[in-house]
Amino acid sequence: MTADTDFTPEQMEKYKKEFDALDKKHDAHLDVDELHQLANDLGYEKVSKEDVLFVLKEFDKDHDGTLNFDEFLSFMKLLRKAKYDNFQ
């Protein structure tokens, strides 16, 4: 599993915990409901599930309709560029 990211090991560990916390079904994938929750947690309260689905598709490299940890990291990388300082 290789992610195209520049995260430190500490950040990776943090994101793994975040991923696991979001993965309510514990299937090692985040579906649209779980990602919608993440968006709300990050303060994107007006984001609809359709918006989430659109973003999900952008990062869903293996096209299984969910984000695995690798895909999640790519997503986080983008979020960090935009607005992720409160998770530091």
Ligand SMILES: [Ca+2]
């Ligand atoms: Ca996927």
